[in-house]
Amino acid sequence: MQTTNSPLEPLVRKLGRWEHLAAADKTAILSLPYNRRTFAPGGYIVRERDEAHYSCVLLSGFAYRQKVVAKGARQILSIHISGDMVDLQNAVLNIADHSVQALTDLEVAMISRDAIRELTLSHPAVGLSLWYDTLVDGSIFREWVANVGRRDALTRVAHLLCEFCVRLRSAGLCEGLAFNLPMTQEQLADCTGLTSVHVNRTLKELERRGLILRDLRSVTIPDWHALIRAGDFNETYLHMSQSAASAESERGERRKH
Amino acid sequence: MQTTNSPLEPLVRKLGRWEHLAAADKTAILSLPYNRRTFAPGGYIVRERDEAHYSCVLLSGFAYRQKVVAKGARQILSIHISGDMVDLQNAVLNIADHSVQALTDLEVAMISRDAIRELTLSHPAVGLSLWYDTLVDGSIFREWVANVGRRDALTRVAHLLCEFCVRLRSAGLCEGLAFNLPMTQEQLADCTGLTSVHVNRTLKELERRGLILRDLRSVTIPDWHALIRAGDFNETYLHMSQSAASAESERGERRKH
DNA sequence: CGCCCATTTGACAGCTTTCAAATCGCGTGG
DNA sequence: CCACGCGATTTGAAAGCTGTCAAATGGGCG
Secondary structure: OOOOOOOOHHHHHHHHHHOOOOHHHHHHHHOOOOEEEEEOOOOEEEOOOOEOOEEEEEEEOOEEEEEEOOOOOEEEEEEEOOOOEOOHHHHOOOEOOOEEEEOOOEEEEEEEHHHHHHHHHHOHHHHHHHHHHHHHHHHHHHHHHHHHHHOOHHHHHHHHHHHHHHHHHHOOOOOOOEEEOOOOHHHHHHHHOOOHHHHHHHHHHHHHOOOOEEEOOEEEOOOHHHHHHHOOOOHHHHOOOOOHHHHHHHOOOOOOO | OOOOOOOOHHHHHHHHHHOOOOHHHHHHHHOOOOEEEEEOOOOEEEOOOOEOOEEEEEEEOOEEEEEEOOOOOEEEEEEEOOOOEOOHHHHOOOEOOOEEEEOOOEEEEEEEHHHHHHHHHHOHHHHHHHHHHHHHHHHHHHHHHHHHHHOOHHHHHHHHHHHHHHHHHHOOOOOOOEEEOOOOHHHHHHHHOOOHHHHHHHHHHHHHOOOOEEEOOEEEOOOHHHHHHHOOOOHHHHOOOOOHHHHHHHOOOOOOO
């Protein structure tokens, strides 16, 4: 398929990475009608309790999903990077059960839920790939349940850094083992179920142990294996490559670096 | 459609509750080849890291999904009741990222992943309903992330009891506001990210406050509104009825009782 | 240069965990 | 029908990880 320079191209690539898509499937995805829209940090892409009309593909920048509990505390549920569909659930479910907000300046392509539903019915392979996307999403949520439920602060934060690094690399947004964390320590705390004060102490402890190097919000990982050990991190749950990952991890190898 | 007495009938009902299914769709689901299998409490229906070959529909009894973290601690990720597909992810993903185990004696119908994939491709509406099921699954995981991440012990346990009660009622497995908790306090602890000792104290505190009555493992909720308040529980995330739920909750009403 | 938000630090409180030990419930066997 | 055995529940005391509260420091932007 020739390149179209459509902003939906990355979506086609992502969905196609998981499920074989015929040319007609790819064309159908690229033919989806959409509206581009930008958001500033903190802006609400979807607000909890809203009725769902659109689903969004993240074209640039970072976003996060969150819930607010009774006491006013906030829990971040996931971080999203370019190419992610940040609210696929809104293509099917009627009421938003959580908010989606901009972490940085970002741009999304908004696609109406009707268009997505029709696409899945007319092109079942696309439907399967969207289902796949949702299943991987669910797998990541499960890992987060275990992360906040059963790991101590140091392990939780290290795990989050590992996940973020692997996903950045997979999206081609980071080359080596250094990257910029696009969030405040308070947001890190909301990801891990900690307080910002304790996240601060934990980051410093990770630094003291030589597991990370920090400069403002940029993070460098001097020893990947040491960090994944500290973070109890096993990338299987990201389901990045359908079968190779596990075979490689059996040998104690990683794809890159 | 006439009744067939197929054990897959409840699955048809559940999927049909969410997405309109044509007669041909229903017939196709009922025509899925399956094997029945029973498990005793603790038995592994799926083991973490296994290759996926089957997905299972729970025909009777209760099951749970879990992960084990580095220190050997266990986190339960979800509880499943009759009619649930307990490992739908295995229809698409290749490697099991968590285990599924029997909570009680139970029976499942095992369906090969190939059969499910073919069904979604040949009957897109069924694929859409399976996708819907996965999206609701994801919504529940998100709520659990918030539950273990940002709520205190009392609220967490109360929330779990609320969720269990609502789902039992929805599945027709419980009439009033009394039900049997089919799990040990240690398993409750693994659901909530607490220790069994603290779950014990928390249950007693809930009892002391008059929020629940206990007799062995049976639980009675004398005042539903009081418990959902204590548990910061809002059933929207269960997406039980596509639009009515929110409208009702706006009025501060609940469907039954 | 000055303001504002984020980061950092210290002291202390508190919720939960840990570690044991006692009690209870229930299935099994005498 | 009662004794025994084992896992589950309960309880107490003490330790510990993380939270709370406040204040100081630092960095970026107008």
